[in-house]
Amino acid sequence: MTPKPNITRRRVLGALAASPLLWLARVWARPGRPAARPIPSSGEAIPLVGLGSWITFNVGNDRAARDASTEVMRNFFLAGGRLIDSSPMYGSAQEVIGYGLRKLGRPADLFAADKVWISDGDEGRAQIEASRRYWGVPRFDLMQVHNLVSWESHLPTLFAMKAAGQLRYVGITTSHGRRHGDMTQLMASQPLDFVQLTYNLIDREAEQRLLPLALERGIAVIVNRPFQQGGLIRKLERHPLPPWAAEIDCTSWAQFALKFIISHPAVTCAIPATTRVDHVLENLGAASGRLPDAAMRARMAAHVNKL
């Protein structure tokens, strides 16, 4: 039986009250490199901005598009990026990542994050092995249960693989605000290293329970859909960037949106996806310079709500 999450108002408020101090202490920045934040379960720091592959890297056998994806990855690594995230659900994205990594000589800094997405729990290991071969990596750094599909079967497998040194971290994912109740239960009851969820300037439900719980339980948070699959940026770009965005070193709406996400003390890494080199550099740029404090975050959210 799954134990009930032990979340009390006092514990959550306590974690939130301490969070700004934790955040200041935990963001590590080197000049010219994206700021990083530690994974709570290990202390290993990863840059605040990673690279997603949903839709953008699903280009099939198109050699030119595969080469373009490789260029995105090359610039991502050159600018200090580390975490790339994918899933067997993303069509050819895993193969395209593997193609790029082979051409780039598999950068040593790569933090390979993938997912298991199959309803038959007995097939989990085989799917993970197939994904590993697509990527061409010796092992994954992070393996997550995609959208909590058959988590009852997959989580024991992933914990066993972690214990055997076949992967380094275990996580669960959701998106578009789904199954937050189930995620809360699992975060409270399972020894998870990571959770992945949707959080952005508009979709802020995670602030209520999941992000405080992640802080309290010491679980790293990867944020997907930071731009609502581009829809948020298309909406924001109809308006001028407010002049006060310069106070947090924003030069674009994309950086504005990303800085809002990664400045939340519970967030470890946001994973925007892109097909463009200029965009991947712009995204990583959001992890440099000043980050908004709580007052600025409130101002950012209020401003976007008014648009």
Next chain:
Amino acid sequence: MSEWWTYSLRDLLLFSPQTYYRMFELYNLEWWPLQLFTLAAGLAILGLWRRGGSAAGRAIAAILALGWLWVGWAFHGQRYATINFAAGYYAWAFALEAVLLLWLGVIRGGFAQATPSKLQQRAVLGLLLFALLAFPLLAPSMGRGWAPAEVFGLAPDPTVLATLGVLLFAGARPYWMLFPIPVIWCLISGATLWTMESPDFAVVPIAALLAVLLAAGDVLTNARSGRPNG
């Protein structure tokens, strides 16, 4: 999939419009100049329809069956499946439709032309001409250029629409068994284009709806006039 009802069509789209249309471009490049032959085969359907008779019916069914087989294997199986895992199922569905066309149209010779009404004749002609000649113009007219043009016999949409046109005159009554796969495909194609915000998303579903309504109208008219429907 958990809570599948909470997923919108947009959540299920795995690829970008650029990747989707680039797929047609690469597919056309790979098989050029096969487009000229498939288009000629499609235009031959018009001539065979005018000629009428059992042999012409068999030839029409054979052309369509080959088109469905080709699209299933070369388009869905070899191309589309690389960006959409559902395309493997589409390939099997297209193969099944090809088998049905071969069985009912070629082996049993059921595609001998009936005597359609004037309205149906116009609809048949309209659907065939649209599928064969107008559909390849959609890509350039939408600003996508000629390279991803969708041609009868190679691309699914014009092949399916031409089939629906033929089904309006094939046999003394509609072959309802041959309708589900084309109609479902038209809905899938329209939904895919809709999620990609393509302005031409409604073209194929509307054409399918028209074909089904005309076929159903034929059955009703025959029933009222006392003509046999079977």
